[in-house]
Amino acid sequence: xxxxxxxxxxxxxxxxxxxxxxxxxxxxxxxxxxxxxxxxxxxxxxxxxxxxxxxxxxxxxxxxxxxxxxxxxxxxxxxxxxxxxxxxxxxxxxxxxxxxxxxxxxxxxxxxxxxxxxxxxxxxxxxxxxxxxxxxxxxxxxxxxxxxxxxxxxxxxxxxxx
Amino acid sequence: xxxxxxxxxxxxxxxxxxxxxxxxxxxxxxxxxxxxxxxxxxxxxxxxxxxxxxxxxxxxxxxxxxxxxxxxxxxxxxxxxxxxxxxxxxxxxxxxxxxxxx
Numbered sequence: 700x701x702x703x704x705x706x707x708x709x710x711x712x713x714x715x716x717x718x719x720x721x722x723x724x725x726x727x728x729x730x731x732x733x734x735x736x737x738x739x740x741x742x743x744x745x746x747x748x749x750x751x752x753x754x755x756x757x758x759x760x761x762x763x764x765x766x767x768x769x770x771x772x773x774x775x776x777x778x779x780x781x782x783x784x785x786x787x788x789x790x791x792x793x794x795x796x797x798x799x800x801x802x803x804x805x806x807x808x809x810x811x812x813x814x815x816x817x818x819x820x821x822x823x824x825x826x827x828x829x830x831x832x833x834x835x836x837x838x839x840x841x842x843x844x845x846x847x848x849x850x851x852x853x854x855x856x857x858x859x860x861x
Numbered sequence: 862x863x864x865x866x867x868x869x870x871x872x873x874x875x876x877x878x879x880x881x882x883x884x885x886x887x888x889x890x891x892x893x894x895x896x897x898x899x900x901x902x903x904x905x906x907x908x909x910x911x912x913x914x915x916x917x918x919x920x921x922x923x924x925x926x927x928x929x930x931x932x933x934x935x936x937x938x939x940x941x942x943x944x945x946x947x948x949x950x951x952x953x954x955x956x957x958x959x960x961x962x963x
Contacts, residue, residue, distance in 0.1 A: 705863050709871040716875055716898050720882030725890055732894050735875075739901050742871070745863065746912045751904075751922055758929055763897065763936045770890055770940040774947040786956055789885035796881040803873040812865050814913045827919045827926075835923055842930045849934030853941035859948075 705745055712738030723784055725771050733764045747819040750827060868909035876902035889943045889953045893936065900932045 715738065718731040736759040743752035820826065831839045875898055882895025904925045911921020947953050 701863055705867060709867075713871065713874050713878065716878045719894055719898065720878055720886065720891070725888055728891060728894060732897065735898065736901070739875075739905060742868070742905055743908055746868070746908045748908045748912070748922055748925075751908060751925055754926065754929060755904075758933055759897070759901070763933060766936055766940050767890060767894065770943055773944055774890070774953045783887055784891075785885045786887050792881055792884040795884075796877040799880065800873055800877040803877075804870060807866055807869045807873060812913065814865055815916070816862055816913065817916045819912070819916055823919065823922075826917075827922055830919050830923055838927060842927055845934050846930060849937050853937040856938065857941035857944045 701745065705742070708738050708741040708745065711735075712742065721784070726768070729764060729768050729771060732767070733760055736760050736764065747823075750824050865909060865913045868905060872902045872905040872909070874902075875899075875905065887954050887956060889946070889955050889958070890940070892955060893939050893943070896939075897932060897936065900928055904928055 712735050715731045715734040719728045719735060722728040722731060736755060740752040740755040740760075743749070743755060879895045879898030879900075879902060882898060883892050884895075886892050886895060907921045907925040907928065911919070911925075914921070943953055946958060950958065952958070
Protein backbone atom coordinates (compact mmCIF):
# COMPACT_ATOMS: atom_id res chain seq x y z
CA UNK A 700 0.00 0.00 0.00
CA UNK A 701 2.68 2.46 1.07
CA UNK A 702 4.75 1.35 -1.88
CA UNK A 703 1.94 2.22 -4.28
CA UNK A 704 1.58 5.68 -2.71
CA UNK A 705 5.32 6.18 -3.00
CA UNK A 706 5.38 5.14 -6.65
CA UNK A 707 2.49 7.48 -7.51
CA UNK A 708 4.13 10.38 -5.64
CA UNK A 709 7.53 9.86 -7.24
CA UNK A 710 5.99 9.53 -10.72
CA UNK A 711 4.10 12.79 -10.16
CA UNK A 712 7.29 14.49 -8.92
CA UNK A 713 9.56 13.22 -11.67
CA UNK A 714 6.97 13.74 -14.40
CA UNK A 715 6.24 17.32 -13.42
CA UNK A 716 9.98 17.98 -12.98
CA UNK A 717 10.50 16.77 -16.55
CA UNK A 718 7.71 19.11 -17.66
CA UNK A 719 9.42 21.98 -15.79
CA UNK A 720 12.60 21.64 -17.81
CA UNK A 721 10.98 20.85 -21.18
CA UNK A 722 7.85 23.02 -21.26
CA UNK A 723 7.85 25.62 -24.02
CA UNK A 724 6.08 28.26 -21.98
CA UNK A 725 7.99 29.40 -18.91
CA UNK A 726 4.76 30.19 -17.10
CA UNK A 727 3.61 26.59 -17.51
CA UNK A 728 7.02 25.49 -16.23
CA UNK A 729 6.38 27.45 -13.05
CA UNK A 730 2.99 25.78 -12.58
CA UNK A 731 4.53 22.33 -13.11
CA UNK A 732 7.19 23.31 -10.57
CA UNK A 733 4.43 23.83 -7.98
CA UNK A 734 3.13 20.31 -8.67
CA UNK A 735 6.66 18.92 -8.30
CA UNK A 736 6.99 20.68 -4.93
CA UNK A 737 3.68 19.14 -3.81
CA UNK A 738 4.97 15.69 -4.77
CA UNK A 739 8.13 16.27 -2.73
CA UNK A 740 6.02 17.38 0.25
CA UNK A 741 4.14 14.09 -0.07
CA UNK A 742 7.41 12.16 -0.09
CA UNK A 743 8.38 14.02 3.12
CA UNK A 744 5.11 12.90 4.73
CA UNK A 745 5.88 9.29 3.72
CA UNK A 746 9.24 9.71 5.47
CA UNK A 747 7.47 10.89 8.65
CA UNK A 748 8.91 14.40 8.34
CA UNK A 749 5.56 16.18 8.63
CA UNK A 750 7.06 19.45 9.81
CA UNK A 751 9.33 19.57 6.79
CA UNK A 752 6.37 18.84 4.50
CA UNK A 753 4.55 21.86 5.92
CA UNK A 754 7.71 23.98 5.57
CA UNK A 755 7.99 22.77 1.97
CA UNK A 756 4.42 23.89 1.18
CA UNK A 757 4.85 27.21 2.99
CA UNK A 758 8.24 28.26 1.63
CA UNK A 759 8.59 26.55 -1.74
CA UNK A 760 4.98 26.71 -2.92
CA UNK A 761 3.92 29.78 -0.97
CA UNK A 762 6.98 31.96 -1.40
CA UNK A 763 9.51 30.77 -4.00
CA UNK A 764 6.94 29.76 -6.66
CA UNK A 765 5.15 33.09 -6.24
CA UNK A 766 8.47 34.89 -6.58
CA UNK A 767 9.30 32.95 -9.76
CA UNK A 768 5.88 33.74 -11.28
CA UNK A 769 6.38 37.43 -10.44
CA UNK A 770 9.79 37.39 -12.13
CA UNK A 771 8.28 35.72 -15.24
CA UNK A 772 5.54 38.33 -15.44
CA UNK A 773 7.95 41.23 -14.91
CA UNK A 774 10.25 40.12 -17.73
CA UNK A 775 7.92 40.45 -20.71
CA UNK A 776 9.65 38.40 -23.37
CA UNK A 777 9.79 35.39 -21.08
CA UNK A 778 6.06 34.90 -21.60
CA UNK A 779 6.21 34.19 -25.32
CA UNK A 780 6.21 30.56 -26.39
CA UNK A 781 8.01 31.14 -29.66
CA UNK A 782 11.73 30.70 -30.01
CA UNK A 783 14.12 28.11 -28.70
CA UNK A 784 13.73 26.63 -25.23
CA UNK A 785 17.24 25.19 -25.04
CA UNK A 786 20.68 26.50 -25.91
CA UNK A 787 22.83 24.72 -28.47
CA UNK A 788 24.64 22.56 -25.89
CA UNK A 789 21.42 20.79 -24.84
CA UNK A 790 22.43 17.51 -26.51
CA UNK A 791 25.70 17.30 -24.60
CA UNK A 792 23.92 18.26 -21.37
CA UNK A 793 21.23 15.62 -21.90
CA UNK A 794 23.88 12.95 -22.47
CA UNK A 795 25.81 14.08 -19.41
CA UNK A 796 22.69 14.10 -17.21
CA UNK A 797 21.67 10.61 -18.31
CA UNK A 798 25.24 9.38 -17.77
CA UNK A 799 25.26 10.86 -14.25
CA UNK A 800 21.92 9.18 -13.50
CA UNK A 801 23.18 5.81 -14.73
CA UNK A 802 26.33 6.12 -12.59
CA UNK A 803 24.29 7.10 -9.53
CA UNK A 804 21.84 4.25 -10.17
CA UNK A 805 24.66 1.71 -10.42
CA UNK A 806 26.19 3.06 -7.21
CA UNK A 807 22.96 3.27 -5.21
CA UNK A 808 21.73 -0.20 -6.06
CA UNK A 809 25.10 -1.77 -5.21
CA UNK A 810 25.76 -0.22 -1.80
CA UNK A 811 24.50 -2.11 1.24
CA UNK A 812 23.03 0.57 3.50
CA UNK A 813 23.01 -0.02 7.25
CA UNK A 814 19.34 0.71 7.67
CA UNK A 815 17.84 1.06 11.14
CA UNK A 816 14.10 1.30 10.85
CA UNK A 817 13.40 2.68 14.32
CA UNK A 818 10.08 4.42 14.89
CA UNK A 819 10.18 8.21 14.83
CA UNK A 820 10.13 9.64 18.37
CA UNK A 821 6.78 11.30 19.15
CA UNK A 822 8.51 14.52 20.24
CA UNK A 823 10.43 14.85 16.95
CA UNK A 824 9.40 18.47 16.36
CA UNK A 825 10.33 19.43 19.93
CA UNK A 826 13.71 17.80 19.41
CA UNK A 827 14.12 19.72 16.16
CA UNK A 828 13.46 23.00 17.95
CA UNK A 829 15.79 22.00 20.77
CA UNK A 830 18.58 21.23 18.33
CA UNK A 831 18.14 24.64 16.70
CA UNK A 832 18.72 26.52 19.94
CA UNK A 833 21.09 23.95 21.42
CA UNK A 834 24.03 22.44 19.51
CA UNK A 835 23.16 24.18 16.22
CA UNK A 836 22.58 27.68 17.54
CA UNK A 837 25.50 29.22 15.61
CA UNK A 838 24.39 27.88 12.17
CA UNK A 839 20.85 28.95 13.06
CA UNK A 840 21.97 32.52 13.73
CA UNK A 841 24.15 32.53 10.60
CA UNK A 842 21.11 31.40 8.58
CA UNK A 843 19.05 34.28 9.96
CA UNK A 844 21.85 36.75 9.10
CA UNK A 845 21.97 35.21 5.61
CA UNK A 846 18.25 35.81 5.16
CA UNK A 847 18.55 39.45 6.23
CA UNK A 848 21.54 39.99 3.92
CA UNK A 849 19.70 38.31 1.01
CA UNK A 850 16.63 40.46 1.62
CA UNK A 851 18.61 43.73 1.72
CA UNK A 852 20.71 42.64 -1.25
CA UNK A 853 17.64 41.74 -3.31
CA UNK A 854 16.06 45.13 -2.58
CA UNK A 855 19.24 47.00 -3.52
CA UNK A 856 19.82 44.97 -6.71
CA UNK A 857 16.24 45.23 -7.97
CA UNK A 858 15.81 48.91 -7.03
CA UNK A 859 15.06 51.35 -9.82
CA UNK A 860 18.00 53.66 -10.50
CA UNK A 861 17.65 57.17 -11.86
CA UNK B 862 8.44 -0.36 4.64
CA UNK B 863 9.73 1.32 1.51
CA UNK B 864 13.42 0.52 0.84
CA UNK B 865 15.87 3.40 1.28
CA UNK B 866 17.21 2.84 -2.25
CA UNK B 867 13.89 3.86 -3.80
CA UNK B 868 14.08 7.29 -2.23
CA UNK B 869 17.70 7.71 -3.30
CA UNK B 870 16.92 6.70 -6.89
CA UNK B 871 14.02 9.19 -7.06
CA UNK B 872 16.28 11.91 -5.64
CA UNK B 873 19.01 11.04 -8.17
CA UNK B 874 16.50 11.26 -11.01
CA UNK B 875 15.19 14.59 -9.77
CA UNK B 876 18.75 15.91 -9.45
CA UNK B 877 19.62 14.90 -13.02
CA UNK B 878 16.42 16.48 -14.40
CA UNK B 879 17.25 19.68 -12.50
CA UNK B 880 20.84 19.58 -13.77
CA UNK B 881 19.57 19.32 -17.34
CA UNK B 882 17.24 22.27 -16.78
CA UNK B 883 19.96 24.40 -15.18
CA UNK B 884 22.46 23.77 -17.98
CA UNK B 885 20.24 23.57 -21.08
CA UNK B 886 17.60 26.26 -20.53
CA UNK B 887 18.04 29.53 -22.39
CA UNK B 888 15.91 31.59 -20.04
CA UNK B 889 17.51 32.65 -16.74
CA UNK B 890 14.30 31.95 -14.79
CA UNK B 891 14.33 28.42 -16.23
CA UNK B 892 17.89 27.99 -15.00
CA UNK B 893 16.79 29.04 -11.51
CA UNK B 894 13.93 26.54 -11.59
CA UNK B 895 16.41 23.77 -12.45
CA UNK B 896 18.55 24.77 -9.47
CA UNK B 897 15.49 24.64 -7.18
CA UNK B 898 14.78 21.09 -8.39
CA UNK B 899 18.37 20.07 -7.61
CA UNK B 900 18.15 21.52 -4.10
CA UNK B 901 14.89 19.63 -3.53
CA UNK B 902 16.54 16.38 -4.63
CA UNK B 903 19.24 16.95 -2.01
CA UNK B 904 16.54 17.54 0.60
CA UNK B 905 14.88 14.21 -0.20
CA UNK B 906 18.25 12.50 0.34
CA UNK B 907 18.79 14.29 3.67
CA UNK B 908 15.36 13.33 5.02
CA UNK B 909 15.61 9.74 3.72
CA UNK B 910 18.97 9.24 5.44
CA UNK B 911 17.52 10.77 8.62
CA UNK B 912 14.54 8.38 8.56
CA UNK B 913 16.65 5.27 7.94
CA UNK B 914 19.61 6.29 10.08
CA UNK B 915 19.81 8.12 13.39
CA UNK B 916 16.17 8.99 13.85
CA UNK B 917 16.63 10.20 17.43
CA UNK B 918 19.00 12.97 16.36
CA UNK B 919 17.32 15.44 14.08
CA UNK B 920 20.43 16.31 12.06
CA UNK B 921 18.99 15.26 8.68
CA UNK B 922 15.85 17.38 9.00
CA UNK B 923 17.90 20.22 10.47
CA UNK B 924 20.18 20.39 7.47
CA UNK B 925 17.20 20.10 5.12
CA UNK B 926 15.84 23.26 6.78
CA UNK B 927 19.21 24.98 6.30
CA UNK B 928 19.12 23.98 2.62
CA UNK B 929 15.61 25.47 2.32
CA UNK B 930 16.88 28.69 3.94
CA UNK B 931 19.77 28.97 1.50
CA UNK B 932 17.41 28.14 -1.41
CA UNK B 933 15.07 30.95 -0.35
CA UNK B 934 17.97 33.43 -0.16
CA UNK B 935 19.27 32.22 -3.53
CA UNK B 936 15.86 32.57 -5.18
CA UNK B 937 15.38 36.10 -3.81
CA UNK B 938 18.81 37.34 -4.92
CA UNK B 939 18.68 35.43 -8.23
CA UNK B 940 15.30 36.78 -9.24
CA UNK B 941 16.32 40.31 -8.20
CA UNK B 942 19.37 39.95 -10.46
CA UNK B 943 17.18 38.73 -13.32
CA UNK B 944 14.83 41.72 -12.94
CA UNK B 945 17.78 44.14 -12.80
CA UNK B 946 19.35 42.57 -15.92
CA UNK B 947 16.02 42.65 -17.72
CA UNK B 948 15.57 46.32 -16.91
CA UNK B 949 19.01 47.18 -18.30
CA UNK B 950 19.27 44.89 -21.32
CA UNK B 951 15.64 43.95 -22.15
CA UNK B 952 16.48 40.26 -22.16
CA UNK B 953 16.67 37.33 -19.74
CA UNK B 954 18.31 35.01 -22.24
CA UNK B 955 21.50 33.69 -20.65
CA UNK B 956 23.23 33.47 -24.06
CA UNK B 957 22.84 37.20 -24.63
CA UNK B 958 24.11 38.13 -21.16
CA UNK B 959 27.79 37.68 -22.01
CA UNK B 960 29.44 41.02 -21.23
CA UNK B 961 31.93 39.27 -18.91
CA UNK B 962 33.00 36.83 -21.61
CA UNK B 963 36.74 37.12 -22.24
